[in-house]
């Protein structure tokens with residue numbers, strides 16, 4: 001087991017700078033999840049930690065060792081990919097033991113580790129099958145097993161579940177978390193999936209165009225996004241963002257909420273509610289015309305437009321009482337409002353303290 005330290009790591013492909021100076025301390029045993037839009041550099045970062053990609057600048061340390069020039073096989077880490085990368089002509093047993101045999105691990109030790117991993121992953125009954133005789137979920141388990149038997153200092157996962165259907169993803173997500181807790185192995189995990197990111201991560205790292213945008217626990221990023229980028233990236237559906245200038249005509253803020261200058265107001269769909277009964281006052285109020293209703297099981301998402309045409313989405317539990325075309329007054333309290341400056345940076349000063357403490 002080991003901590004992983006990235007210090008001002010850079011990567012250029014020719015003249016294109018894919019990673020523009022990333023520094024990150026990953027603690028021993030920590031589960032860190034990298035999220036960010038396609039092409040932002042998540043896989044590149046992971047591959048640089050693994051040693052599959054050279055680095056253009058900076059330092060990578062695994063444990064106490066600087067590994068910039070250390071071969072992948074010597075870095076003591078195991079990587080799990082989306083496409084499993086199992087050897088098709090080998091049985092599950094051979095797939096699991098191949099890496100260990102290559103490292104001249106004694107046969108008894110290979111058997112011990114294989115038995116333990118197969119039991120943990122519940123793949124004991126498939127040991128003599130070839131990968132093509134397994135389902136996607138079973139193959140993914142074998143790929144995990146191959147990483148586990150190496151007993152590495154760290155696991156690196158690059159969207160390992162994205163080929164699986166939603167139900168299986170959910171199951172595997174829980175298993176990965178359980179496994180990582182039991183093994184206590186430092187893990188770096190790349191995903192596009194909000195649920196995976198929020199539930200797996202001890203800490204979440206939001207990557208944007210080759211740079212780290214924000215690092216924090218999932219709930220920190222959810223409750224206090226540092227930028228509009230993070231605000232729209234974490235949470236589904238995304239936080240509503242209303243520019244002060246263009247939207248001012250169609251919504252209003254209470255007097256004690258007084259952001260300065262040109263700002264963007266953010267409010268999450270779950271923090272907005274229909275104003276009911278009439279006469280109750282919210283710090284933020286707006287009237288929307290409903291133009292879409294999605295019933296998603298336990299809750300409904302209502303989409304609407306402000307008078308100036310800006311889109312807004314809010315959620316209510318259960319079935320919506322409204323219909324398409326209804327004009328609905330919605331509101332939110334000051335403590336649910338996020339205020340960003342003209343550069344998209346979070347601003348705290350716009351909301352008076354009395355409002356935030358709810359007095």
Ligand SMILES: Nc1ncnc2c1ncn2[C@@H]1O[C@H](COP(=O)(O)OP(=O)(O)OP(=O)(O)O)[C@@H](O)[C@H]1O
Nearest residue numbers: 013016018036037038039040041042043044045192
């Ligand atoms: N071998 C390469 N040669 C040139 N450019 C590359 C190479 N590999 C990656 N890139 C570029 O580096 C950037 C980061 O790519 P990377 O694969 O790390 O993105 P990603 O965040 O993993 O995206 P995705 O979510 O789509 O997997 C992209 O702009 C990509 O085009």
Ligand SMILES: [Mg+2]
Nearest residue numbers: 042043044158
């Ligand atoms: Mg990728």
